[in-house]
Amino acid sequence: MEKFFSEEGFPYQTRVFDLGMMSYRLLGGRVHKLTTHKSAFFVYRGKGDAILVCQMYPGKVTELHAGAVLRENKGIQFYIYRVKGLTLAFWQEGPITCVLTSDIDPEQVVQLAFAKAVKV
Numbered sequence: 001m002e003k004f005f006s007e008e009g010f011p012y013q014t015r016v017f018d019l020g021m022m023s024y025r026l027l028g029g030r031v032h033k034l035t036t037h038k039s040a041f042f043v044y045r046g047k048g049d050a051i052l053v054c055q056m057y058p059g060k061v062t063e064l065h066a067g068a069v070l071r072e073n074k075g076i077q078f079y080i081y082r083v084k085g086l087t088l089a090f091w092q093e094g095p096i097t098c099v100l101t102s103d104i105d106p107e108q109v110v111q112l113a114f115a116k117a118v119k120v
Contacts, residue, residue, distance in 0.1 A: 001029045005040045012096050014040040014056055017116045023047050052102045052112065059097040061090050073114040080110060089113035094120035 005014040008031050016026065029042030032055065039057035046052060061079050068079035068090070079090040087109040090099045100113045 001026065001042055004029070005031070008038070010038060010040065012056075012058060012094075015093075015116075015118075016040075016042060017044075017054060019044055019046075019052070019112070019116075022112060022115070024050075024052055046104070050102065050104045052100060052104070052109075054098070054100050056093075056096050056098050058095055061092045061097055064090060071110065074117070075119050076117050078110065078113055078117070080106075082106065091117045092120075093118060 001016040002014055016029070019025075024044040024046040027043045027045050029040065032039045032041035034055070034057050037058050039055050041053070041055050044052040044054070061077070064079055068081050071078045071080060076091050081088040085103050086101055087103075087106040088099055088101045089110050090097060091113060098117065100109055102109050
């Protein structure tokens with residue numbers, strides 16, 4: 001998937017997470033248009049057909065809507081939202097905003113984000 005996104009002319013390097021140790025396998029991804037930017041959009045399936053979506057796009061977490069629960073891990077600030085049964089965990093990696101989204105247990109989403117985020 002990283003090669004695919006690279007060939008699509010993304011202005012940044014996309015990290016496609018290896019979630020195999022957490023029992024999630026990559027199903028696929030695509031280029032997604034998010035407002036005026038391209039985003040990398042990929043989907044994982046876990047136990048019990050749990051779906052986890054990841055998206056990466058150029059932007060700043062400080063531009064997100066108010067109302068997030070803020071949590072910190074490894075010196076990285078996470079913006080956590082609950083919307084219509086979904087948990088969204090946003091964080092910043094350099095010029096890129098990353099988000100993991102799922103309807104699984106909210107704390108599991110947050111812990112997956114903690115595990116995959118890197119400080120840039």
